[in-house]
Amino acid sequence: MVNWTKITDATRHYLKQVFQSDDLILSYTDSHTPGMMTPVVIRKAEDIDSIILNPICTQNLAVYLSEFFQNDIQTGKPVKGKWYITVKPCDVRSVIQMMADEQILKEHIELIVFDCDGTVTNKNLKELFKSEIRKVDFNDHQAKAETLLNEELTADLSGLYQVKCSDREICSIPAVNEFTFIGERERFEFSGTAKNTAIIQDTLTQEECFEKVSAELSKCIRCNACRNICPACFCSDRCVMDKPKLSVPYITKEITLDQIFQYHLIRFYHVAPNCTACGECERICPQGISLSIFYKYLHRMNKHLFGDESGSSDSDRQKLLSYRFGEDLV
Amino acid sequence: MASNELVFLFLCKSLKRKRLIKIIENDFPSIKVIDIPCIGRFNPILAFKMITAGAKGVLLLGCDPGDCHYREGNLISERRIAVAKETLHAFGIQESRLQAIWYNPGKDKQILHDIKKFLLDIASLPVINLKTTQKKEG
Amino acid sequence: MDTNRIYKKDMVQVFSALKKLNISVIGQGFDEKQRLVFKKVSSFQELALDEITPLQPVKSFLFPPTEKVFSYAKQDEKYQITPETSPESSEKKVLFGLRPCDVHAIEYLKKFYDGHFPDQPILRYLENTIIIGIACEHPSNACFCTTMDISPISSTGADVFLTPTENFFVIEFLTEKGKSLQSAFSEVLKSSEATDVQWKQNIETETSKKLLEKIEINSIKGQINKAYDKPLWKKYSDVCVACGGCTFDCPTCTCFDMRDVMESKKTGYRYRAWDSCSFASFTLHASGHNPRNTKMDRLRQRIMHKYHYTVTNMQTWSCTGCGRCVRVCPVGINTRSILKDIKEALHE
């Protein structure tokens, strides 16, 4: 059980102690959108009090890191100060994988991991309350909401957590990096109910699987949202999907089924070796495509093929980019 | 040969190609041979594009590990192909459609035998032509 | 204005009459995965009018996400161009039960794609579309239509307007196009009672209770560009991931990209597809220079375009306050708060 008020206070307290000018904090604050938090970049000590942590802190903050570093490369200024990033246990791997892929400098990053029982998206909340809400507060597993007509509703959150929160492995923090843990427990342990969601590639025959995939993907509108939120997709504007200079492009911008397949095949092939199954692509998809059917399989494949999980070491580059002569192939 | 039976074969330049290409084109009319400098230069994105647009399969012919003219081209591509095959599998597409075979140059008989085996492998698979498949409404 | 009543139980007949007239009906309903979408419906039961408006706007039925512009073939060194007209564009259709915000969005699309160089393919879609609006009873928690001067009972732009009550709709035929539908309704139209005028008012009072507080931005209409250099943009662009969701789900976003596809040496086609000003490649020059180089520039462009540029060019906001950008934003950037911040910044 997590007491969110205590966690928020403890985080603020800790950050106030360590924060110096030139430092930067990535954390969460209120977004004024009911049921949704917004990431915030804090550059001044007095803004630390705006930090709020709760189970709707769904965003994976790792995605911002590479961009801020890129900006610094652009301006040519060295990275000043320390970067404090408050992350959920599941997002730790994304940060570590980015360190391994040399997207960010590890000596500048300090991870602050806060305790978590699972996160809920605003979609989950809508299912829970079955009505539009104006405001929502959390404590332990309890959510207290106000509807648009100012009626009060309370509900239990357990069992409603995101799909990715049912996977115990994603939550465990790899023991490679130093971090500060904030929570009442000594160390993080997964306490949610692990639903063993089966992977369709195992349960269905290949034909059925293809059917299902086609049905899911036919909803795609090629908005590129899944690419842009993905912490493993750090090519930013050098992405193969919008290379204008290729005379015969690998992919067009059409929203036809073949191009949609091509888009997702390329994307998942590219992120397969460093996908940490953070689930952001699925959460963000405006069309509600369950992309977990791909990343779950590829995440597991990574383990089978290359022996270790992505995001478990901050020094091994992703396997497709790091072949050394004499190494085992797969 | 009808285009729905199309199979693409990517060939490493270092293999004695001229004679080999002639034999392959003679024996297997459904195969379209494309030669590239090194299999390490092969981008699996191309294979995705071909397979989803109606090609039955994509076969890569490269040099034996260690024999590569560019030292480690074929080794890098072996990893890529492994990931690409899994990616295809994740999407419900048969991974046997993408295969790589490694050879010493000169062992033509072995090559032809393995190409036959590859064609047999994918013979029963349906053609996926998403270009003509209509997208559902919604 | 002539008003009539039409009972919900009689809608079955209306739908079969529309079918006889070869008019397809598009409305909000649930798809096979229980997602709320706009889709083709064949019966009144399929409609889910008691839900909030779907996230994906109805624009995709009028301005398809991808559409071929023309196909070409080369013969004896000469090009043959065949314009592609999709059969859907000339199909007569009814958009059933659009909220006032979505009706206004279509009004805006009509105005935008017309003009000095009319966009003929899209106008053909719009020409064959009849809009049946409905008074909005179910706002979402992101809606801010009143801020954009649209009342939840506004019927401007609709051809036919419905006011829902428990058992029946109060129906008004507003335009010539709408009156052309009258024959489909004629058998089941019942005369209305004097009290029926009241229903609309009731809905307005009920809905405004549910709506979030209105931001008075009329006082800064036409002056929003003065906030161009204010620091507020940084706050939002810092966290924006430039996913483009807000533009793809916006009912009034009009930008598109045109590209060619070569199918064989001699044939191919040109298509257009939705594009978004949130992407860096949107303005990138061939030389490598990018006029809107930072995420901040691009976020500001979206807001400025909606709340300032169209106000000077077309005397209207190109935002209807439908709240889709707020609902879709994965990092919780709230357009309403941006407006609030702009207002504060201007009053400093």
Add this chain to the structure above:
Amino acid sequence: MSNQPNHYLPSFGKILEINQENTLIKSFVVSAPDSMQTAQVVPGQFFQLSALGYGEVPISISEIDYNKKTLLFCIANTGAITAKIHEMQPGDEIGIRGPYGNGFPIAALKGKNIVVVAGGIGLVPLRSIIHYSLMNQGYFNYMEVLFGAKSTADFIYREEIKQWRLKPDTTIKVTIDNPEKDWNGNVGFVTNFLQDKCPDHSEVLYNIDPSFKNTVVLVVGPPVMYKNVFKALEKIEFPDKQVFLSLENHMKCGIGKCGHCNCGEKYVCLDGPIFSWLEMKSLPKEY
């Protein structure tokens, strides 16, 4: 509504002649399609040229022959589409849509002194106005062309420049950025000509019309160049409404629908590509 013409369909012109201007740039003489009313084409306007199968690019017109109904385009090989256009041969068909944009305010320029400031390939759209002055003797009072290029290899229109020099009431000044061995002309940026301290400074601005009352400056070039030109003009307090510039934003449709060229309240393809400096000051700095 739907009986209106579909503006997205290109017509076809025939390439009559191709000249290699320099390593990067080729000029194409294209016969105008029958449906096009060439008489209405104004210098400064642009056309959408397509290499079918590859795409479409906006290209400024650099010369209009009203009698022969031919158009001259100068195209730099910078991307996939322009590369394809460069591969075309005389006799090939090329897709054309246009003319689009406002063009130079020719009527307002009558009897004025014209200072043309061009950087590199920026001479292309300005050539149309220089050509206009050749065809209409005495339309402008005096014409001065200030041209800056990176090196002598980047020069275009070598033959034409020789002809322009022969014309009365015309000065041509050329400069290159980097000193070269056989070059004994000016070295430095084109903005130098606008400064008083430059020994070879602008004829019009300093001798013919120092009050700037009857002078118009036309600028085309890359963003860095025109921003510097503005700075130089600001220093000598040149009136902003007498400066015109051609913007080159990314464009797809050319008719104000696709939104790519949107800059502030203006659409470069509809309200531009020619803007006065005064107008540009009111636009956000997104060009």
